[in-house]
Amino acid sequence: MTVSVQEARSVGRRRWRSFEAQEARLAWILILPTALIVFGVVLFPAIFSIWISFRDVGLKELGNVFQAEFVGLENYREVLDDFAFKFQGIKNWGAAVTSIVYSFVSSSLTLLVGLIAALVLNRPFRARGAARAVFLFPYVAPIVSVAFVWRWILDPRPSGVLNDVLMRLGAIDLPQAYLAERGLALLLVVVFTAWRYFPFAMLMILARLQALDKTLYEAADVDGAGALAKFWYVTLPELRYVLGAVFLLRLIWTFNKFDDIWLLTGGGFGTNVLPVLTYQFSFKMNDFGKGAANAMILLLILVMFLVLYVGIVMRQVEEE
Amino acid sequence: MASVTYENVTKLFGDVVAVSDLSIKVEDQEFLVFVGPSGCGKSTCLRMLAGLEEITEGRIMISDRVVNDVPPKDRDIAMVFQSYALYPHMSVYDNMAFGLKLRKTPKDEVDKRVQVAAKDLGITELLERKPKQLSGGQRQRVAVGRAIVRDPAVFLMDEPLSNLDAKLRVEARAMIGRLHHRLQTTFIYVTHDQTEAMTMGTRITVIKDGILQQVASPQVLYDTPDNVFVAGFIGSPSMNFFDATLVQENGKLMVDAGIFRVPVPQHKVPVCQPHAGKPIIFGIRPEDIHDPDYRPANISEARVDTEVEVTELMGNEVFVYFNTGGKSYIARVDPRTSARVGVQMPAAFNMDNMHIFDRQTEQAIR
Numbered sequence: 140m141t142v143s144v145q146e147a148r149s150v151g152r153r154r155w156r157s158f159e160a161q162e163a164r165l166a167w168i169l170i171l172p173t174a175l176i177v178f179g180v181v182l183f184p185a186i187f188s189i190w191i192s193f194r195d196v197g198l199k200e201l202g203n204v205f206q207a208e209f210v211g212l213e214n215y216r217e218v219l220d221d222f223a224f225k226f227q228g229i230k231n232w233g234a235a236v237t238s239i240v241y242s243f244v245s246s247s248l249t250l251l252v253g254l255i256a257a258l259v260l261n262r263p264f265r266a267r268g269a270a271r272a273v274f275l276f277p278y279v280a281p282i283v284s285v286a287f288v289w290r291w292i293l294d295p296r297p298s299g300v301l302n303d304v305l306m307r308l309g310a311i312d313l314p315q316a317y318l319a320e321r322g323l324a325l326l327l328v329v330v331f332t333a334w335r336y337f338p339f340a341m342l343m344i345l346a347r348l349q350a351l352d353k354t355l356y357e358a359a360d361v362d363g364a365g366a367l368a369k370f371w372y373v374t375l376p377e378l379r380y381v382l383g384a385v386f387l388l389r390l391i392w393t394f395n396k397f398d399d400i401w402l403l404t405g406g407g408f409g410t411n412v413l414p415v416l417t418y419q420f421s422f423k424m425n426d427f428g429k430g431a432a433n434a435m436i437l438l439l440i441l442v443m444f445l446v447l448y449v450g451i452v453m454r455q456v457e458e459e
Numbered sequence: 460m461a462s463v464t465y466e467n468v469t470k471l472f473g474d475v476v477a478v479s480d481l482s483i484k485v486e487d488q489e490f491l492v493f494v495g496p497s498g499c500g501k502s503t504c505l506r507m508l509a510g511l512e513e514i515t516e517g518r519i520m521i522s523d524r525v526v527n528d529v530p531p532k533d534r535d536i537a538m539v540f541q542s543y544a545l546y547p548h549m550s551v552y553d554n555m556a557f558g559l560k561l562r563k564t565p566k567d568e569v570d571k572r573v574q575v576a577a578k579d580l581g582i583t584e585l586l587e588r589k590p591k592q593l594s595g596g597q598r599q600r601v602a603v604g605r606a607i608v609r610d611p612a613v614f615l616m617d618e619p620l621s622n623l624d625a626k627l628r629v630e631a632r633a634m635i636g637r638l639h640h641r642l643q644t645t646f647i648y649v650t651h652d653q654t655e656a657m658t659m660g661t662r663i664t665v666i667k668d669g670i671l672q673q674v675a676s677p678q679v680l681y682d683t684p685d686n687v688f689v690a691g692f693i694g695s696p697s698m699n700f701f702d703a704t705l706v707q708e709n710g711k712l713m714v715d716a717g718i719f720r721v722p723v724p725q726h727k728v729p730v731c732q733p734h735a736g737k738p739i740i741f742g743i744r745p746e747d748i749h750d751p752d753y754r755p756a757n758i759s760e761a762r763v764d765t766e767v768e769v770t771e772l773m774g775n776e777v778f779v780y781f782n783t784g785g786k787s788y789i790a791r792v793d794p795r796t797s798a799r800v801g802v803q804m805p806a807a808f809n810m811d812n813m814h815i816f817d818r819q820t821e822q823a824i825r
Contacts, residue, residue, distance in 0.1 A: 357511050358544035362558035362605075363532035372557070376548035 192431035200427075207428075214432035218420075234433075235440060238394060238412040241329060246389040248333035250382060253340025258374075260341070261348045271345075278338035286402035289331055293317045321409040328400055328410050332393060340385045347381040348374070387448055394441050413437040461522040461535070461612035461645055462487045463508060468517035470503050470669075477503045479669045480517070485662075490639050490646040492660035495692070497651055500669035502617055505649045509538050509615050521613060532561075534613075537606035541618040543598045545590040545605070551577075552586040555605045572608045580604050580634075596627040603635070607642065614639075616648045620655065632658060653693050657681070665689050687740055687821040690814055696745045696778065699788035702818065703741040705734050714741050714813070718784030721761035724810045730825055731815060739824065742814035745778070748790035749807040750798060759810040767798045781806050 192214055194200075194207040232240070260271050277285060292300040295316035302314040318324050351374070359369045397414040400406055406415035413433060421430030463485040470478040478500040485491045493501035506512040508519055510531035518525050526534050537558070545554050552573055559569045577583045580600045590598055599619060606614055616635070620628045636659055639646050650656055656663045657677045665672040665680070665688070673685040677693075684690035690698045703716040705723070712723040712731055723731050754760060765781035772794070779790045779798045783806075790806060798804060815824045 352542065352544065354540050354542050354544040355546060357509075357531075358538070358540060358546075358605075359557075360511065360531040361509060361536065361538045362609075363561040364557075368561060372549075373546065376546075379548075 188431040188434060191427055192435050194428050196427040196431075198425045210428065214428045215436070218429055218432050218436060232409070234411045234413050234416040235436065237325065237410065238414075238437070239440070241325065241332075241400075241410075241412055242390055242393040245329040245332035245336075246386055246393055248329060249336045249389050250340050250386050252333050252337040253385070254344055254378075254382070256337060256341040257344035257348055258370075260345060274341060275338045277335045282335075282398050283402065285335065286331075286399065289403060290318070293327065295319060318404050319408050324404055324408040324410050328403055331403060332396070332399055335399065336389060336393075340389065343381050343385050344378060347378055351377055383452060387445075390444065390448075391441065394437070394444075413440075462489075462520075463491075463613055463645060463647065464518075464520040465504070465508075466518040466520065468504075468507065468519060469515050470500070470507060470512060471515045476669050478507070478666075481666075481669075481671050482517075483664060483671070483674055485645060485647060487645055488643050490648065490659060490661045492656040492663045493647070493649045493666060494651065494653055494656035494660075494663055495666035495672075499666045501649045501651075501664075501666050503669075504666070505538075505615050505617055505647060508534075508613075508647065509536055510534055535611050536613045536615055537609040537611040538615040538617065539602045539606050539619040541621055543590075543602040543619075543622075545598060545601055547590055550587050550589060551582065551593070551601050551604075554590065554601060555608050558605065558609050569608075572610070573604075576604045576608045579607070579638075595623055596631065599623060599627075599631060600634075603638070607638065611644070613645045613647060614642075616646065618650055619648075621650070621652070628655075635659065654695060657693065663693075665692060667692075683823065683825065684814065685823050687742070687816050690742050690816070690823075694744055696789050696791070698742045698744045698814065699748070701741045701786065701788075703739055703815075705731055705736065705739060705815075707735055714739075714815070716741055718786055719763040721763065721808055721810060722759075723813075724759035727810075727813070734815070734817070734824055738818040740816040740818050740821070742816060743788075743808055744812065744814075745789045745791040747809040747812040748781070748788070748792070749809065750779075750792045750796040751805050751807040752797065753793035753795055754807045754809070758807075761808045761810050762805040763808060765804065765806045767800055767802045767804065770798055770800060 191204075191207075193209060193211060194204075195210045195213075196204060196207045200207040256274055260267060260274065264270075294300070294302065295314055295318070297303065297306065297314045299314065301317065302311070305311045306314065317327060355373050355377075356369055359373050364372060395414055396412075397418060400410050400412055400415055401418070404410045406412070406419065411419075414437065417430050417433045417437065420426050420433055465481050465483045465485075468478060468481045469476070481504060483491075493504055495501045503512055507514050508521075508526075510526065510529065514527050518527055520526065521534060521536070546557065549557065555573045555576060556569045559572065564572075573586070574583070577586055580603060582597060582600050582604060585593060585597055585601070590601065593601065599622070602619065619635070620631050623631055632655060635646075635648075648655075648659060657680075660677060662674060662676055663680050664674045667688050673680060673689045675683075680689065680693050684693060687700065691700065701716040701718075703714050706713050706715045706720075708720070712728050712735060713720045714723060749755070751760075751762060763783055765783045767779055768782045768787060769780040771778040771780075775794060776791050777794050777796055777798065779792050779796065781788055781790060792798065816822060817824055
């Protein structure tokens with residue numbers, strides 16, 4: 140009697156096991172396409188570019204890239220020495236420094252403009268819905284078209300919109316090449332980025348603003364807080380999480396951003412950032428080794444910032 | 460310390476009338492309660508006084524000052540909100556000190572007042588905590604503390620106890636009562652709970668659909684409600700109502716509810732006589748319906764044959780749901796009662812405490 144019970148149990152267990160095995164097999168089959176795609180277009184290129192960054196890979200090596208000469212850290216040394224960190228005067232930094240300045244300043248400005256826009260659009264007024272839609276425009280419009288609108292406005296020829304207006308007003312005598320002046324070009328690129336991406340920050344902040352407990356403001360009214368005190372003591376603390384998150388996202392995205400700068404200045408006149416430099420190495424100079432090394436440097440800097448940011452800023456926010 | 464006067468105050472939200480032509484004078488040091496069902500406009504009354512809602516018509520005065528256009532911060536009021544509205548990122552201490560700091564009160568003065576208030580409310584050990592680390596009852600006390608450190612002329616409380624459980628609510632009720640007694644300041648309190656109103660208010664304002672129904676002390680409100688609404692709203696369980704007519708029978712004035720006929724006691728005849736033959740509403744409170752075996756002595760008793768539908772034992776009393784001729788009504792009777800479900804028995808109405816109302820106007824006849 141006992142034997143048959145045990146037998147029954149073991150048969151059951153075996154069946155159970157095979158059922159589990161089937162389930163596991165099914166799971167593998169289901170994730171296989173995704174796994175292949177992730178490996179093929181994400182993991183393999185990432186690992187492969189690490190490999191490339193230690194080799195001398197030019198056009199002639201492309202036919203047999205795995206035979207490319209191992210050069211150690213030579214690519215890194217050249218990129219770091221000559222381009223990424225090279226300091227040649229106050230308006231002529233290396234691309235890494237430009238990248239850092241560009242990302243931080245434009246992310247901060249994006250956040251600030253987004254915050255102001257969100258505060259304005261959170262107030263009730265006529266046609267608020269339409270205003271919100273208009274404010275979203277820079278973010279949803281195709282980058283190529285808005286970049287060319289900006290280039291048309293800033294065009295160095297007398298027919299450029301800004302030049303034309305300023306000359307008619309008598310503010311300038313000769314047309315200016317705004318995007319070809321070191322310092323000013325970087326500033327304009329920063330302004331462009333803030334203008335283009337503030338709607339994202341605005342949307343996020345607006346969503347949080349609308350979820351705020353209105354009675355907090357009533358309590359502040361009774362407590363004697365003016366508009367400024369209400370903003371400082373009620374609104375801003377409630378927005379800290381969303382501001383922190385939006386800044387982090389914008390920072391990552393801006394640091395990796397290629398198209399905005401490429402379309403506006405092509406990376407010239409003190410606006411060369413690491414993603415543009417990577418493109419130039421790889422596809423202009425056909426030096427894939429340097430391109431890969433440059434991309435690795437970009438990645439390392441980004442990771443460093445993220446670790447700092449998550450470790451310091453976000454932890455403080457969480458402790459509150 | 461200040462009186463508060465509502466003078467013909469009306470509030471419209473678009474076309475909706477929230478408060479209609481309200482006039483009340485709240486005396487200095489009074490504890491006035493606004494009570495009424497949800498959406499009746501009682502909170503709006505308070506919020507207009509606080510300056511959180513504009514006044515459409517009429518005037519509100521604090522002491523002798525018209526405050527219609529005075530911003531909330533300059534009205535010398537403090538308010539406790541239903542949701543408490545504590546600033547989530549500030550510690551309990553900062554929450555309480557916030558109003559004083561904004562008024563540029565010296566630091567040691569702020570500290571003194573916060574410490575005193577915290578001690579009063581038993582929240583000294585919570586001062587460093589954040590609101591989300593507190594229980595509901597503790598948050599409620601912090602909200603009250605934030606109001607009292609300001610030492611305002613008028614305290615406004617908007618349903619401050621409705622987020623508490625039953626036991627805490629009873630405690631908090633007593634706490635606020637003590638506070639009023641000690642501070643000797645005007646309190647204006649909004650609630651939908653008639654028990655809270657009855658136990659806390661020195662006077663109660665009953666509001667329905669934005670219209671003032673009656674202002675009176677709790678006892679007066681209970682004994683002589685002005686109309687059917689007040690009669691039904693004040694008291695728990697609610698007063699029983701029967702559509703009836705006053706009829707003359709063998710020289711005696713009777714209340715004829717169709718399902719029963721009960722005599723009007725002698726001392727009420729003069730008031731009722733002029734309404735003989737007219738449709739009225741007959742009202743009697745559950746506590747004025749007795750088990751005949753345990754009725755108090757010396758009442759004008761009228762017996763009505765009933766059947767017991769449900770009994771609810773409360774311990775010190777029993778709620779009996781009687782049914783006479785298809786109409787249900789409720790009685791609070793002595794716990795020794797023999798009333799059991801399905802039993803046929805007479806109910807003894809204490810006619811001395813009967814209420815009659817004009818069926819047309821629903822106003823009390825007295």
